[in-house]
Amino acid sequence: MSKIVVVGANHAGTACIKTMLSTYGDANEIVVFDQNSNISFLGCGMALWIGEQIAGPEGLFYSDKEQLESMGAKVYMESPVQHIDYDAKTVTALVDGKEHVESYDKLIFATGSQPILPPIKGAEFKPGSYEFESTLENLQFVKLYQNSADVIERLENKDIKRVAVVGAGYIGVELAEAFQRKGKEVVLIDVVDTCLAGYYDKDLTDMMAKNMEDNGIQLAFGQTVKEVAGNGKVEKIITDKAEYDVDMVILAVGFRPNTAFAGDNIERFRNGAFLVNKHQETSIPGVYAIGDCATIYDNATRETGYIALASNAVRTGIVAAHNACGTDLEGIGVQGSNGISIYGLHMVSTGLTLEKATRNGFNAAVTEYTDNQKPEFIEHGNFPVTIKIVYDKDSRRILGAQMVAREDISMGIHMFSLAIQEGVTIEKLALTDIFFLPHFNKPYNYITMAALGAKD
Numbered sequence: 001m002s003k004i005v006v007v008g009a010n011h012a013g014t015a016c017i018k019t020m021l022s023t024y025g026d027a028n029e030i031v032v033f034d035q036n037s038n039i040s041f042l043g044c045g046m047a048l049w050i051g052e053q054i055a056g057p058e059g060l061f062y063s064d065k066e067q068l069e070s071m072g073a074k075v076y077m078e079s080p081v082q083h084i085d086y087d088a089k090t091v092t093a094l095v096d097g098k099e100h101v102e103s104y105d106k107l108i109f110a111t112g113s114q115p116i117l118p119p120i121k122g123a124e125f126k127p128g129s130y131e132f133e134s135t136l137e138n139l140q141f142v143k144l145y146q147n148s149a150d151v152i153e154r155l156e157n158k159d160i161k162r163v164a165v166v167g168a169g170y171i172g173v174e175l176a177e178a179f180q181r182k183g184k185e186v187v188l189i190d191v192v193d194t195c196l197a198g199y200y201d202k203d204l205t206d207m208m209a210k211n212m213e214d215n216g217i218q219l220a221f222g223q224t225v226k227e228v229a230g231n232g233k234v235e236k237i238i239t240d241k242a243e244y245d246v247d248m249v250i251l252a253v254g255f256r257p258n259t260a261f262a263g264d265n266i267e268r269f270r271n272g273a274f275l276v277n278k279h280q281e282t283s284i285p286g287v288y289a290i291g292d293c294a295t296i297y298d299n300a301t302r303e304t305g306y307i308a309l310a311s312n313a314v315r316t317g318i319v320a321a322h323n324a325c326g327t328d329l330e331g332i333g334v335q336g337s338n339g340i341s342i343y344g345l346h347m348v349s350t351g352l353t354l355e356k357a358t359r360n361g362f363n364a365a366v367t368e369y370t371d372n373q374k375p376e377f378i379e380h381g382n383f384p385v386t387i388k389i390v391y392d393k394d395s396r397r398i399l400g401a402q403m404v405a406r407e408d409i410s411m412g413i414h415m416f417s418l419a420i421q422e423g424v425t426i427e428k429l430a431l432t433d434i435f436f437l438p439h440f441n442k443p444y445n446y447i448t449m450a451a452l453g454a455k456d
């Protein structure tokens with residue numbers, strides 16, 4: 001029997017622990033440490049909860065200590081792991097305020113990520129807090145359930161009228177919508193001149209930007225935040241171009257892997273993530289890393305990368321579980337597939353944008369097509385869809401795809417995810433068997449048409 005210690009039990013950790021226990025039963029002893037008081041909070045529900053699009057946070061959890069223990073694990077909550085001795089094979093955690101040393105045969109890090117604290121005057125974490133609290137009142141970081149609950153409680157204060165959201169990635173954009181739905185005036189600030197720049201090319205991000213402006217959100221793109229000012233609490237946010245009087249500031253500029261606690265023994269990626277192979281194993285044999293704290297193989301670039309998503313956390317957790325329990329299993333990599341829905345404008349993408357592909361050295365081109373989903377004689381439930389497919393002009397390999405519509409077209413992007421994973425060419429896609437039925441689509445559907453349009 002092996003003793004497997006898991007550090008961190010959120011999405012990656014929970015998937016890993018459950019896989020080990022449900023597949024291998026009591027073949028191993030599983031001991032878990034998590035520094036938080038809850039596990040499995042779906043951060044994606046934060047904006048829906050703030051914007052009152054769901055009744056409350058209850059459905060945003062899918063596991064807890066009791067469930068993992070009923071499956072056979074020993075779980076220590078509110079117990080941060082502070083030190084690892086890789087030679088003696090022990091971890092030292094703080095349990096009930098006292099040092100607790102646990103030995104291991106295999107070790108799995110699932111310690112996730114932390115909000116990035118940009119160099120902004122007035123923005124700092126409260127020392128010693130595990131909950132990403134700020135020293136300035138109403139300056140909020142967004143990561144944990146506690147952060148969402150705190151923001152929601154503060155929003156009940158009628159004096160909070162204007163909110164600045166810093167960072168127009170998918171979290172910032174979702175939160176901007178949520179605050180506006182909650183009746184607040186919102187300014188969305190980003191150093192880049194658009195939103196969602198990592199996932200969509202400019203013409204599509206402009207569509208989303210207009211959608212937000214049409215719904216009353218003030219956009220302050222192309223501005224660098226210099227300072228959050230206030231006497232004890234937020235009063236103003238100052239950028240290199242303007243000043244905004246605001247009562248709350250949300251800092252959502254991204255996440256960095258949480259690996260500092262683990263010492264310098266393990267090889268790291270350029271952003272500090274644990275460098276892992278396709279078995280999720282780090283440079284130390286028997287020590288694995290999963291989810292946001294680890295690198296992941298990117299099938300679009302065909303290189304090791306860093307893509308922090310819950311979907312990746314779950315899959316890497318499953319892969320590590322099998323390997324740690326003795327079954328040889330290679331992960332197949334990811335494409336960074338993602339989606340967003342703001343005021344009914346749905347966008348989904350996978351792989352590389354044209355801009356990213358070019359930046360990564362590909363001789364990339366894009367083909368795009370806009371058409372109705374169904375033949376024009378279908379008068380109800382018909383709507384326009386825009387699709388962009390990015391491909392490599394040399395190898396003809398599909399590198400990315402983006403789709404936008406005002407109805408749910410999300411299932412279409414999964415095919416592109418698989419195409420990138422399997423190295424499908426744009427010519428092969430043009431001949432792919434895509435069925436036709438007027439209830440669903442056109443005989444000359446936009447996927448085929450876009451692929452046929454790839455002339456470069």
Ligand SMILES: Cc1cc2nc3c(=O)[nH]c(=O)nc-3n(C[C@H](O)[C@H](O)[C@H](O)COP(=O)(O)OP(=O)(O)OC[C@H]3O[C@@H](n4cnc5c(N)ncnc54)[C@H](O)[C@@H]3O)c2cc1C
Binds near residue numbers: 008290
């Ligand atoms: C607002 C928001 C919205 C999001 N929306 C989406 C979405 O729609 N789709 C999507 O795919 N992803 C989304 N994400 C990203 C997703 O939440 C993360 O990718 C995911 O949480 C990563 O899971 P993880 O288990 O690797 O890490 P984390 O969720 O960061 O969990 C790490 C765990 O480790 C514990 N821990 C850390 N250090 C220690 C230590 N030293 N000792 C003990 N325990 C420790 C922590 O308490 C935590 O429980 C969103 C994130 C946020 C914040």
